[in-house]
Amino acid sequence: MKQKSVAVVGAAETTKMGKIPDQSVIGLHADAALNALADCGLKPSDIDGVATAGISPVELAHYLGIKPTYADGTSVGGCSFMLHVRHAAAAINEGLANTILITHGESGRSRVGTGGFGRSAASLAGQFEMPYGPMGPPTMFTVPVLRYLKTYGLSAEDLAWVSVIQREWAAFNPRASFRDPLTVDDVLNADMIAWPFTKLMCCLVTDGGGALVLTSAERAKDFPQKPVYVLGTGESVETPMVSQMYDFTSSTAFRVSGKKAFDEAGIKHSDVDHLMIYDAFAHLPLYGLEDLGFCKPGEAAAFIRERNTAPAKDGKPAGKLPLNTNGGGLSYMHSGMYGMYALQESVRQLRGIAPAQVPDAKISIAHGVGGMFAASGTIIFSNEAP
Amino acid sequence: MPPRMLPEPTPETRDFWSGCKEGELRLQRCTECDGGSYFPPRPFCPRCGSRKVESYKASGKGVLWSYVINMRPRPDMGTEPYAIAVVKLEEGPTMMTNITGCPQTPEALQLDMPVEVAFAKQNDDISLPLFQPAGA
Numbered sequence: 001m002k003q004k005s006v007a008v009v010g011a012a013e014t015t016k017m018g019k020i021p022d023q024s025v026i027g028l029h030a031d032a033a034l035n036a037l038a039d040c041g042l043k044p045s046d047i048d049g050v051a052t053a054g055i056s057p058v059e060l061a062h063y064l065g066i067k068p069t070y071a072d073g074t075s076v077g078g079c080s081f082m083l084h085v086r087h088a089a090a091a092i093n094e095g096l097a098n099t100i101l102i103t104h105g106e107s108g109r110s111r112v113g114t115g116g117f118g119r120s121a122a123s124l125a126g127q128f129e130m131p132y133g134p135m136g137p138p139t140m141f142t143v144p145v146l147r148y149l150k151t152y153g154l155s156a157e158d159l160a161w162v163s164v165i166q167r168e169w170a171a172f173n174p175r176a177s178f179r180d181p182l183t184v185d186d187v188l189n190a191d192m193i194a195w196p197f198t199k200l201m202c203c204l205v206t207d208g209g210g211a212l213v214l215t216s217a218e219r220a221k222d223f224p225q226k227p228v229y230v231l232g233t234g235e236s237v238e239t240p241m242v243s244q245m246y247d248f249t250s251s252t253a254f255r256v257s258g259k260k261a262f263d264e265a266g267i268k269h270s271d272v273d274h275l276m277i278y279d280a281f282a283h284l285p286l287y288g289l290e291d292l293g294f295c296k297p298g299e300a301a302a303f304i305r306e307r308n309t310a311p312a313k314d315g316k317p318a319g320k321l322p323l324n325t326n327g328g329g330l331s332y333m334h335s336g337m338y339g340m341y342a343l344q345e346s347v348r349q350l351r352g353i354a355p356a357q358v359p360d361a362k363i364s365i366a367h368g369v370g371g372m373f374a375a376s377g378t379i380i381f382s383n384e385a386p
Numbered sequence: 387m388p389p390r391m392l393p394e395p396t397p398e399t400r401d402f403w404s405g406c407k408e409g410e411l412r413l414q415r416c417t418e419c420d421g422g423s424y425f426p427p428r429p430f431c432p433r434c435g436s437r438k439v440e441s442y443k444a445s446g447k448g449v450l451w452s453y454v455i456n457m458r459p460r461p462d463m464g465t466e467p468y469a470i471a472v473v474k475l476e477e478g479p480t481m482m483t484n485i486t487g488c489p490q491t492p493e494a495l496q497l498d499m500p501v502e503v504a505f506a507k508q509n510d511d512i513s514l515p516l517f518q519p520a521g522a
Contacts, residue, residue, distance in 0.1 A: 120394070121391065121392065121393060121394035122394040122396050124426055126391075126393060126394065127393035127394065127395065127396075127399055127403075127426070128393070128425075128426045128481070128482060129482045130391050130393075131390065131391055131392055131393055131514055132470055132471075132482050132483055132484050132514075133456060133460050133462075133463040133468055133470055133484065134456070134460075134470050134482075135456060135458065135459075139454055139456045139470050140470075142454045143452055143453065143454055143470060143472060143482075144472075145452070145454075146452045146453060146454075146497055147451055147452035147497065150497050150498075191457075193458065194454035194455065194456050194457060194470075195454060195455035195457065195467075195492060196454070197454065241482070243472045243480055243481065243482035244425075244480065248451065248452055248472075248480075
């Protein structure tokens with residue numbers, strides 16, 4: 001139950017979001033970090049632990065003038081920040097550090113100060129996947145989906161519904177990249193990227209960043225913002241190659257990570273008020289809902305289509321499980337490693353300040369994926385002291 | 387067109403690529419446990435950890451397990467859309483590949499259709515294990 005004694009006391013995104021050609025990657029990290037520090041009334045010198053992915057924690061610490069007693073450079077893709085939260089909770093409980101800063105910044109669109117994204121021809125992926133022509137996530141993350149659709153008698157229309165309903169949430173969010181309503185036909189008729197995926201089933205490519213500050217729950221009460229407590233955490237890794245997933249219809253890493261987090265938190269699915277599932281592509285919420293245990297295998301598409309995850313609309317009430325309420329990677333923003341933004345939205349919901357606020361939200365889950373079904377991290381938050 | 391991105395064999399995978407060059411698809415299996423065949427190659431059994439494993443000539447047969455059709459071809463792959471496919475081999479493992487000898491369309495590429503290996507020589511060292519509809 002150690003994890004229960006840690007809280008998020010500072011949380012913020014970069015000042016700007018979307019297209020930011022005047023800031024480099026490290027600049028976005030720093031902007032988000034300074035905003036998060038201002039949010040909790042701290043200075044860089046108050047921080048004694050750092051964690052980040054994409055850049056090294058060494059770069060981050062030195063850039064901000066922090067001399068930490070704890071550094072975590074876990075880098076397993078877009079869910080790295082969920083793992084950083086988990087490791088920070090353990091580190092604070094173990095006394096490795098008192099106040100830990102976790103940052104993300106990525107110039108995904110403008111590519112300012114950004115490194116390459118190559119894979120060695122001698123790596124396993126370089127030998128056993130790259131020769132067959134994949135070109136980035138849209139042609140790799142999507143590879144298992146036809147098997148999933150066939151197994152459960154579903155179609156591309158079921159993927160389109162995910163994009164349509166998340167756009168409904170984005171409409172509430174002034175910082176979202178895309179806010180205009182979509183129809184299923186709009187999604188199905190958009191440019192084909194990697195059949196059966198159209199452009200509107202793929203995430204955005206934007207610039208941005210975010211940062212979190214964590215400390216012990218005991219100290220958290222003395223900070224200006226309402227503490228958001230870490231109730232349960234999970235992580236796992238699966239495969240560096242999507243073609244080697246254990247099961248094309250389910251993410252083993254999601255299952256392992258989700259179960260661990262639920263077990264630690266000691267909550268039931270019906271206790272969850274708000275859910276974030278990292279949506280780099282439209283199939284991820286389907287896998288996430290099923291692998292986290294909110295839906296039985298094959299039932300997530302109907303769950304979404306029947307508006308269980310949607311906002312109120314045309315006299316129909318909001319669904320019982322609001323999902324990706326910032327608009328998600330499909331409509332809000334996606335810099336490359338989106339997990340930080342899922343965490344930020346969970347924190348906003350539990351502070352009660354989200355643009356599309358879920359009334360009385362007490363428990364929120366931020367579930368992330370890393371790589372192409374390579375890794376996973378799950379954080380269960382509560383705004384009530386455990 | 388830039389040259390096609392090709393694998394660079396390592397000591398642990400050399401036998402697999404040598405097999406492809408010689409026209410046989412090789413898999414590995416454990417001689418100590420019932421873990422079955424595995425891929426990609428490694429010098430130990432991923433089920434039990436034993437180093438007592440053997441390479442053998444696989445059937446080269448499987449079924450089309452899943453795929454996407456890349457509508458924006460990578461420059462080294464030409465200018466036409468192509469399927470990035472995964473086949474499930476008769477022996478169990480899955481493997482990424484391309485499907486040759488048939489149109490790159492959803493109509494022609496039906497999941498679970500039988501496929502068989504068709505090696506595509508790239509240079510003196512590397513032949514890629516592509517797959518074609520069985521009996522084509």
